[in-house]
Amino acid sequence: MFDLLSVLLVFFVLIPLLYFFSASFSESLALVILIVISIPTVMAMINGAPYVPTPMARVEKMVALAKLKKNQRVYDLGCGDGRFVYLAANRYGAKATGIELSPLVWLLAKVRQWLWKSKAEIRFGNFKFHDLSDAEVIFCYLLPETLAKIQPDLDKKIKAGTKVFSYAFTIPQWKLIGREDRNVKENLAPVYIYEKP
Numbered sequence: 001m002f003d004l005l006s007v008l009l010v011f012f013v014l015i016p017l018l019y020f021f022s023a024s025f026s027e028s029l030a031l032v033i034l035i036v037i038s039i040p041t042v043m044a045m046i047n048g049a050p051y052v053p054t055p056m057a058r059v060e061k062m063v064a065l066a067k068l069k070k071n072q073r074v075y076d077l078g079c080g081d082g083r084f085v086y087l088a089a090n091r092y093g094a095k096a097t098g099i100e101l102s103p104l105v106w107l108l109a110k111v112r113q114w115l116w117k118s119k120a121e122i123r124f125g126n127f128k129f130h131d132l133s134d135a136e137v138i139f140c141y142l143l144p145e146t147l148a149k150i151q152p153d154l155d156k157k158i159k160a161g162t163k164v165f166s167y168a169f170t171i172p173q174w175k176l177i178g179r180e181d182r183n184v185k186e187n188l189a190p191v192y193i194y195e196k197p
């Protein structure tokens, strides 16, 4: 932890300060923009998970397993390029929302939204501060430590009957209602399925 803090201080405080006092206005502005973009990205990587998309074969499988119905309320916590929510909205007519904290990844999701002509919504922000009380289905692909941290909060936030599909990692304390095993041949991680009692 101390090492990580030192690296962050050097990159985000010391180097920018040294640069700031020796650079022109436009160079300083570029640096400020870079820092503004980088901070949430680093926070997303440390606090949630780095941007690693779920393989499309697994996305298709997870969305199919969810048996989505028209207008169902779907969320992807840390939506990456939006692949879950676009498929859910375009193929099943779900009211899907993806939440993404990393600005560049959020931008990628917005570009893909335009390419897919999707009605899914992409919100910029931290999913920890979002109201999930109307969620009926939640998809996520987050680090095990993150899942452990958000589990008590999810317990309070989501209503009974909400299904949660977690790619690759289990959610501690919760009882599985189903799973899709790892597919070694295609290099696909398992899927864990939960339902809020």
Ligand SMILES: C[S@@+](CC[C@H](N)C(=O)[O-])C[C@H]1O[C@@H](n2cnc3c(N)ncnc32)[C@H](O)[C@@H]1O
Binding pocket: 043, 044, 045, 047, 048, 049, 050, 051, 052, 053, 054, 076, 077, 078, 079, 080, 081, 082, 083, 084, 099, 100, 101, 102, 105, 125, 126, 127, 128, 140, 141, 142, 167
């Ligand atoms: C492993 S990727 C999964 C992306 C997508 N859900 C998928 O399965 O293809 C995790 C994503 O969550 C985002 N993320 C991490 N922590 C977050 C947070 N607290 N709020 C919103 N997004 C977050 C990361 O920026 C990253 O894009």
